[in-house]
Amino acid sequence: xxxxxxxxxxxxxxxxxxxxxxxxxxxxxxxxxxxxxxxxxxxxxxxxxxxxxxxxxxxxxxxxxxxxxxxxxxxxxxxxxxxxxxxxxxxxxxxxxxxxxxxxxxxxxxxxxxxxxxxxxxxxxxxxxxxxxxxxxxxxxxxxxxxxxxxxxxxxxxxxxxxxxxxxxxxxxxxxxxxxxxxxxxxxxxxxxxxxxxxxxxxxxxxxxxxxxxxxxxxxxxxxxxxxxxxxxxxxxxxxxxxxxxxxxxxxxxxxxxxxxxxxxxxxxxxxxx
Numbered sequence: 001x002x003x004x005x006x007x008x009x010x011x012x013x014x015x016x017x018x019x020x021x022x023x024x025x026x027x028x029x030x031x032x033x034x035x036x037x038x039x040x041x042x043x044x045x046x047x048x049x050x051x052x053x054x055x056x057x058x059x060x061x062x063x064x065x066x067x068x069x070x071x072x073x074x075x076x077x078x079x080x081x082x083x084x085x086x087x088x089x090x091x092x093x094x095x096x097x098x099x100x101x102x103x104x105x106x107x108x109x110x111x112x113x114x115x116x117x118x119x120x121x122x123x124x125x126x127x128x129x130x131x132x133x134x135x136x137x138x139x140x141x142x143x144x145x146x147x148x149x150x151x152x153x154x155x156x157x158x159x160x161x162x163x164x165x166x167x168x169x170x171x172x173x174x175x176x177x178x179x180x181x182x183x184x185x186x187x188x189x190x191x192x193x194x195x196x197x198x199x200x201x202x203x204x205x206x207x208x209x210x211x212x213x214x215x216x217x218x219x220x221x222x223x224x225x226x227x228x229x230x231x232x233x234x235x236x237x238x239x240x241x242x243x244x245x246x247x248x249x250x251x252x253x254x255x256x257x258x259x260x261x262x263x264x265x266x267x268x269x270x271x272x273x274x
Contacts, residue, residue: 070239079106128155172200209241
């Protein structure tokens, strides 16, 4: 994006400029130019990079959801909905349903149903106790032997900062817990540790652009959200926030050293950072 923006520096960068220094921006024309640039096939995807994969437990078409979000989408299975695979050849993950109410029979039935595709599974969230890291670790120790052969995820909960994460016994970590804990420094440290150690990191209940951006920047690999699974407008809100450029509005656009807080040098376009 920066390379493209540099191509329009100079006398004609601001539409209507005559000397390249004194003309004020015609924002309507400039915003139109930005929309044209961002409509180039593949450009918005390249700007976003690989980003987080969104895991959805939904009856809606996953390809449509992917286009609305502007990122990769994979299927998330839960014992609560018992959905069949939309795309049997693609990767997937499985949650345990404990956020609502864990039911062991349904959980084991889900595992049996998807066992023929086990090699495509990114992780299975081991049964947990919402809001309690200590009780969740006890559940993990109990269920771990029963999930042999599956890539398992340890679900991190409130109080995890005081309890070990069983890194050697899991292939992934799942950031659960209350909203306050999830958005705090202890959860962020676990995400960072997962990337250092080389474990997959999934974030639960991500439904807003702000949370999506926050965890994507931290380096999380995937996320889920009931709102994203259900509502097109919530998926589109994340797409718009990720790809819409923010304009660096400058009084003297061709002054080489002119900058604004949060913006780049004159002639460049800074991405939105709400």
